[in-house]
Every structure is written in C-alpha cells, then in structure tokens.
Amino acid sequence: MMRSVTSMRTAKIGYVVMSALLMAAGIILVAAPDTLASAMCTALGIASAVFGAIKIAGYFSKDLFRLAFQHDLAEGILMIILGVTAAVRPELFLGFIGVIFGVCVLADGLLKIQTAIDAKVFGVGKWWLILAAAVAADVAGFFLIINPVDSASVLAVILGITLFAEGLLNLVTVLVAVKIIKNQLPDDIITVNTAHTR
Numbered sequence: 647m648m649r650s651v652t653s654m655r656t657a658k659i660g661y662v663v664m665s666a667l668l669m670a671a672g673i674i675l676v677a678a679p680d681t682l683a684s685a686m687c688t689a690l691g692i693a694s695a696v697f698g699a700i701k702i703a704g705y706f707s708k709d710l711f712r713l714a715f716q717h718d719l720a721e722g723i724l725m726i727i728l729g730v731t732a733a734v735r736p737e738l739f740l741g742f743i744g745v746i747f748g749v750c751v752l753a754d755g756l757l758k759i760q761t762a763i764d765a766k767v768f769g770v771g772k773w774w775l776i777l778a779a780a781v782a783a784d785v786a787g788f789f790l791i792i793n794p795v796d797s798a799s800v801l802a803v804i805l806g807i808t809l810f811a812e813g814l815l816n817l818v819t820v821l822v823a824v825k826i827i828k829n830q831l832p833d834d835i836i837t838v839n840t841a842h843t844r
Contacts, residue, residue, distance in 0.1 A: 654824070657704035657715070661820040664697040668813030675806025679799040687743065690809075691732025698725030713765050714823040717757045724750065744793050744801055751787030751812045755780045758815055765823050772822045779815040786811040 671690065674681060701722030704715035728746060731738070758780035765773035786808040793801055 653703065653707040657700060657707045658820055658824050660697075660700035661704065661714075661816055661824075664693065664700055665813040665817035665820070667693055668697075669810045669817070670813075672806040672808070672810030672813060675802050675809065677806075679802035679806070681802070685736075687736035688733050691729045691734075691736065693729070694732065695726045695729030698722040698727075698729060701725065713761050713768065713770070714819045716761065716764075721754060721757075744790050744805065747805065747808065748787045748790035751783050751808050752791065754812065755782075755784035755787060755815065758783070758819055761819060761823065770823060775818050775822055776815075779811070779818045783808070783811040783815040 671693070675686075699722065701715070701718035705718040705722065707715065728750065732743075758776055762773050762777035762780060765776060786804070790801075790804050790808045793804065795801075
C-alpha cells in the first residue's frame with residue numbers, strides 16, 4: 647500500500663506561497679518603509695501564524711528526505727505564538743519587532759545551515775543554495791537585532807530585507823530539499839526492506 651502524498655504536497659505548496667508573501671512584504675517595506683504600522687504588524691502576525699501552522703503540517707507530512715521540515719514543529723509553534731501576539735497586540739509587538747523577528751530569523755538560519763549540511767550528506771546536489779540563503783538570512787537577522795541606526799525608517803528597511811531573506815531561505819529549502827514521490831512506501835515497509843538488505 648502506497649503512502650498518500652497529499653499532506654506533503656499541501657505543505658510544499660503552502661511553503662512556496664507563504665515564502666512568496668514574505669518576500670513580497672519585504673519588498674514593500676524596503677520600497678515604502680513608512681508602511682510599518684499597526685496594520686502592517688497585524689497582517690504580518692496573521693501571516694506568521696498561518697506559516698507556523700503550515701510548518702507544523704510539514705513536520706508531520708514525513709517527506710522522503712526528512713530535511714526541510716525537520717525543525718518545523720518547534721518553529722511552527724513559536725511562529726503561531728508570535729503571530730497571534732502581533733495580530734492581537736500590534737502596539738506591543740511593534741516595540742520589540744526588530745529583536746523578536748531578528749532572533750527568530752537568526753535561529754532559523756542556523757538550523758537551515760544544519761539542513762544544508764545534512765542535504766550534502768544525503769547527496770542533494772544543490773545543498774549549497776540552502777547554505778547561501780541561510781547565511782544571508784543570518785546576516786540580515788543579526789543586523790535587525792542590533793539595529794545599528796536609531797531610525798524607524800531604517801528599521802523598516804532592515805526588516806524588509808530580513809523578511810525577503812527569510813522568505814527566500816524557506817523557498818529555496820523547500821524547493822531543493824523536499825522530494826515528493828508518487829509511489830512512496832509507508833515508513834514501516836521502508837524500515838523492513840532496509841533491515842532485510844543489511
């Protein structure tokens with residue numbers, strides 16, 4: 647009996663869509679930094695909560711390599727908590743948005759570096775794309791945390807760059823590391839077959 651790939655395909659599509667939305671939000675903030683307000687924060691909060699749910703779904707989808715979604719249970723829960731907070735109390739979240747989001751992106755980038763290394767071990771040819779995107783996201787997240795210039799407009803621009811980098815990182819990761827095979831066997835059958843070949 648073959649395993650259904652519906653959950654994996656749904657998680658992958660959700661990843662692509664939400665990553666694209668993050669990148670679009672980043673471009674908007676860079677182009678028009680004055681748009682960073684309570685409404686924008688609420689929208690980002692809702693998007694973060696939705697993306698968190700998608701990450702959790704991805705974790706339980708059990709894709710072939712188990713690379714892209716391996717840390718997404720904890721990350722998904724954290725994104726839902728932060729997203730709900732930003733949506734319900736945007737005025738509170740705005741004061742800490744740089745540090746909070748910067749730490750999240752920095753952590754995600756570091757975990758994705760591990761994913762890139764694991765992908766190399768698995769023989770994924772484009773593992774270096776994940777590594778490059780992870781390093782870029784880490785740099786952006788670091789600058790967002792320290793916020794070297796005391797200016798709301800500059801903070802919005804750095805946030806926009808960080809949003810774009812985070813969206814790009816997730817997009818690259820899911821496209822490179824998630825492989826969906828229509829005739830993929832259930833885990834118990836794969837385990838038995840592996841044991842017999844040893």
